[in-house]
Amino acid sequence: MRIPVQINENSAEPLYRQVENQLRALIISGQLEEGTLLPSIREFASDLRCSVITVRRVYQDLENEGLLRTRQGTGTFVTGVEQEVRTRMGEENVRQLMNEMISRSYNMGWNRQQLEQLFQEILDTRESDS
Amino acid sequence: MNKTTAHHISDNYYMEDTDSVIVLKDVCKQRRQHKVGPLNWSLPHGCITALVGENGTGKSTLLHMLLRTLYPDSGEISWFGQTVQGEMPLELRQQIAYVSEKPSREEDRMTARTAGGFRAYWYPDWDEQQFGQLLQAFDVPADVQLSKISKGQRQKFELAAAIAAKPRLLLLDEPSSGLDPFAWKDMIIMLNQAMEQRDLTILITTHRMEEVKRLADYVVLMHQGQICGMQEKDELYQQWKEVWINPVQDIQTLNWLRECPGIIEWDDKPDGSVRILTADAQILQQTAEESGITTQVHGLEWEELLSCWVKDHHLKTDREARL
Numbered sequence: 001m002r003i004p005v006q007i008n009e010n011s012a013e014p015l016y017r018q019v020e021n022q023l024r025a026l027i028i029s030g031q032l033e034e035g036t037l038l039p040s041i042r043e044f045a046s047d048l049r050c051s052v053i054t055v056r057r058v059y060q061d062l063e064n065e066g067l068l069r070t071r072q073g074t075g076t077f078v079t080g081v082e083q084e085v086r087t088r089m090g091e092e093n094v095r096q097l098m099n100e101m102i103s104r105s106y107n108m109g110w111n112r113q114q115l116e117q118l119f120q121e122i123l124d125t126r127e128s129d130s
Numbered sequence: 131m132n133k134t135t136a137h138h139i140s141d142n143y144y145m146e147d148t149d150s151v152i153v154l155k156d157v158c159k160q161r162r163q164h165k166v167g168p169l170n171w172s173l174p175h176g177c178i179t180a181l182v183g184e185n186g187t188g189k190s191t192l193l194h195m196l197l198r199t200l201y202p203d204s205g206e207i208s209w210f211g212q213t214v215q216g217e218m219p220l221e222l223r224q225q226i227a228y229v230s231e232k233p234s235r236e237e238d239r240m241t242a243r244t245a246g247g248f249r250a251y252w253y254p255d256w257d258e259q260q261f262g263q264l265l266q267a268f269d270v271p272a273d274v275q276l277s278k279i280s281k282g283q284r285q286k287f288e289l290a291a292a293i294a295a296k297p298r299l300l301l302l303d304e305p306s307s308g309l310d311p312f313a314w315k316d317m318i319i320m321l322n323q324a325m326e327q328r329d330l331t332i333l334i335t336t337h338r339m340e341e342v343k344r345l346a347d348y349v350v351l352m353h354q355g356q357i358c359g360m361q362e363k364d365e366l367y368q369q370w371k372e373v374w375i376n377p378v379q380d381i382q383t384l385n386w387l388r389e390c391p392g393i394i395e396w397d398d399k400p401d402g403s404v405r406i407l408t409a410d411a412q413i414l415q416q417t418a419e420e421s422g423i424t425t426q427v428h429g430l431e432w433e434e435l436l437s438c439w440v441k442d443h444h445l446k447t448d449r450e451a452r453l
Contacts, residue, residue, distance in 0.1 A: 009429035012371065012411045015364045046322050049343040051363040052177065107419040 003032070003039065007048060015050055020058045021093075027067045027078055028089050034080040038068070041076075151175050151299055151331045152196060157205035159191055166191045166355040168205060173299075178325065178332040179360070180342045182436065183352035189335045192352070193303050196333070197228055210298065224253055227292035230303040233284055238277035242270055242287045246294070253295035261294035268316045282313025289317060293324045300324070302334040306341055318344050339432035351439050358443040370394075370438040371411035372428040375418055377402030383421045390414045394441055407438055 005022045007015060026032045038044065041059065045052045059076055062068040070076045081089075105115055150172035158167035166188035173179055181189050194200035195207060198218040206213055209222055237245045242265055250256035265272050268286045271279055276287065285305060292300055306314050322345070324330055336342060342349060342363065349366050351358040361369070378384050384404070388396060392410030399405060408414050411427050418425045430438065 009367070010427055012415060012427050015368055040326060042322055042326050045347075046318075046344055051347040053347055053362050054364045104419065107416065108424075109422055 001036075001039075002047070003044065005048060007050070016054045016057050019048065019050070019054065020061055023058060024062060024065070024067060024089075025093060027062070028081060028086055028093065030081075030086070032078050034078055036078040037074075038076045038078070149175050151210060152333075153208045155206045157195065157202045157207060159188075159195060159200065159202050161188075161191060164188070164355050167202070169357050171350065171357050171360065173331065173333055174348055175331055176329060177347040178321070178334065178345050179348040179350060180346035180363075181333060181335045181350045181352065182337070182342070187352045188355045189352055190303055193228075193301055193333070193335065196301060197226065198223075224255075224295075225298045226301065227253075227295045227297035227299070228301045228303070229285075229288045229292050229305050231305065231307040233276070233288050238275070240276055241273045242276060242279075242291075243272045245276060245287070246291060249291050249295060253297075255296040257294045257296055261290055264290035264293065264320065268320065280313075281308060282310055282316075285309060286313060286316055286320070289320050293320065296328070298329065298331065300330060300332045302332065304335050304337070306336060306338060314341075321345060342432070351436065351443075353440050353443065358439060361439075366435065366439070367429065369409055370407055370430055370435055372430055372434075373406045373408055373411050373414050374426045374428070375404045375406070376424050378404075378423055380421075383423070387414065387418055387421075387423075390417055394438060394445065407434075409438075409442070 003023070003026070005019055005026075007018055011018065023032075032038075038059070039047065041052050041055045045055045048055070059068060059070065063070060063076075067079060067081065068076050069079045102115065152173040154169045154171045156167070157169040158165065160166075163186070169192065181192070183189055191200060195202055196209075198214065209218075210225070212222060214222065237248075240248070246256075246258070246261050250258060262272070264270075265287065268290065270283045270287050270290065276284060279287070289305065306317060309317065318341070321332065325332065332345075334341075334345065346363045348360055349363050350360040375387070390408070390410065390413055392408045392413065393406055394409065395405075395407035397405040406414065407430075415425045415427060
């Protein structure tokens, strides 16, 4: 199957981290279900136009986190993530994103009040849009 | 298990011998027009490595030395940990397959099937079944004279025959030169499949960026007879970025930004904006933002990446020469 991972070549974020973060999000959000067989390393690398070194690194990292399991001869599968773990990891992910956003905004001279205001505003617009 | 993965080689492209299929030590070769070498380099095992660089820079010379159809003037080459005196022993040569841009004329009057029969004689591990499957899967007529089939079909025959010989090392010298997009796509699929099926190492010379993107794990750059270095492909793509900064009034801040590490080109535009090529976009972006300057970061085109690499290599060697 085609794994919906998008690489942004104009980002300063290292490629393996882009792939890893997106794959992790797909697993935690349940879009890739337990037992899903992932493409082989060479196949995935060719799809993403990256090297096998990058994909191998991503698979290994996610295996260490317990999200993937590799069985010799058959391939790499998505493991079952318990609801509790899923919630916790999901929160960690969002927290990380927010932290990143906040530090970059502070760098650009924004303050807490401005940020809170904008955050509310964006949430409100989204709600009224949907 | 493949241990090559743990290596992150940028400046230090000399890997442990156990992980290398080929190791070159101070290899030199004088050609009519120019000198190639000294080359110090090793080819990582189980990966696809793309050898890139301008025409006439020594890539084919290097490949011919690896096939031992050319002998180096000095230095040492080892294949699978083995060095060779004089001609390459048959057992070693049988582990290497080679496809060049131009197929040899010797097989012109044979069909794919009969040519396969001859090759089976040279390669004891020849896989006739796979050879037949590849010809069929990629629409190569088995019973038409090779000189009468299309260029794309001929090249696919060459690749199928190289793969069916079950080599441990596959050397490809601009195999896609002049191929139409359909045959090219088949070539990519064939090579990726071959890598999946068994323990194989590929060294390929190419000028096509898309080929590097679709196939390569490592990239080696040659320039004026020298190897500038070898990099993991994704690190190479990530390494140099183009950063634009909006017009800044404050000269002092600008001068301060100029001191950021990794900058190899600084281009002031007439409107006061600046285009910078840098190996460390993150630091530059962060420093600029802290001073309230907005930046845009872009990836580079392949040609630009390679010229950055060459430039960086020259800067480094100049610096070393001065020390």
